[in-house]
Amino acid sequence: MYQLTNSLPYLLNRVGVRMGELFSRRIAGYDVTLPMYRVMAALWEQGDQRLGDLAGMTSIEMSTLSRLIGTMKRKGLVSRTRLKDNARTVAINLTAKGKSLVEELIPIAVHFETVAVREFTTKGVTDLKTTLAEIYVSLGTLEPEIAEAEAQRRASKRQA
Amino acid sequence: MYQLTNSLPYLLNRVGVRMGELFSRRIAGYDVTLPMYRVMAALWEQGDQRLGDLAGMTSIEMSTLSRLIGTMKRKGLVSRTRLKDNARTVAINLTAKGKSLVEELIPIAVHFETVAVREFTTKGVTDLKTTLAEIYVSLGTLEPEIAEAEAQRRASKRQA
DNA sequence: GAACAATATTTGCATTTGCAAATGAAAGTC
DNA sequence: GACTTTCATTTGCAAATGCAAATATTGTTC
Secondary structure: OOOHHHOHHHHHHHHHHHHHHHHHHHHHHHOOOHHHHHHHHHHHHOOOEOHHHHHHHHOOOHHHHHHHHHHHHHOOOEEEEEOOOOOOOEEEEEOHHHHHHHHHHHHHHHHHHHHHOOOOOHHHHHHHHHHHHHHHHHHHHHHHHHHHHHHHHHHHHHHO | OOOHHHOHHHHHHHHHHHHHHHHHHHHHHHOOOHHHHHHHHHHHHOOOEOHHHHHHHHOOOHHHHHHHHHHHHHOOOEEEEEOOOOOOOEEEEEOHHHHHHHHHHHHHHHHHHHHHOOOOOHHHHHHHHHHHHHHHHHHHHHHHHHHHHHHHHHHHHHHO
16 A cells, blocks of 8 residues: 655655755855755856756756856856857856855755764765665666657647 | 765755656646645545645645645645634545546556665665655754744844 | 634745747858 | 757746735634
């Protein structure tokens, strides 16, 4: 007998949402939203990214990210520069202000993680992370069957 | 040296977003969104829920859920009835149509989970689920310090 | 039992989101 | 070198979201 509340997607989503919501509230005083933090932390780890790369890294949809980068630029947190050699791409970077802000926030994120995994051993934590990464990869397997479902959907829509 | 991409929140969010996005696309042909599926699956597990309970169970914010239930009612998937004995609460239930639809979708969700954890042993999977549930609980510990951050925020706002 | 506090849900409003189409720029192709 | 194709990003538009305020109902206190 299936139970939503014992399913992996449910448990994952629940903990993800909760953590995000708590972290959002925690950093609201810095005038940053959670997506902004994600962008800054991603750029802190790897600067000079193109929009598409950053979208992949942050799991933020590209059009959403494009606009988000716009508001972050207005806030002086990031820079967006069209490249001279390939002007259809754009290089996104942290500004000094963005860098120093994210360096204030990262310790808070670290603290959150520490609290979250307080009950587990170091090995338990690395195993968990490996597991999560492996699941992410396994999900790729689903693409073909989803593409087929979508193709059928498009076909029946053309009909109508 | 901190790395966003090796942090627990990042890994959790990433796999959650991916799975959600794939599942959304998979079920789009049934004219259901992911949040709708979540509501139906929650009601399938436990019917006759009040809005607040359902919000807690699905991790959907209450005002969002209120409106979502509205559109689902219009689609004939759920019923919403004010109680006679306590008319400030509302009882939400699946309709026959909603029930049969969710019973079509659950096997798809089960399949997704199967694929996601294909690499792991049964024990590995139960352990993972237990871990996720424990982390969820641990996060509660953070509430007090967040409340304090929010209080300070409110105080400085009153100033301004 | 009238006034006030507490609880549950809904709504107003501004912002965010995401798909699909549009734009801008570089790469073939002939 | 004008042409279509492909690639990367942005924008139009309608829908979804979330906070805070409003509403509706019950509970409490005097």
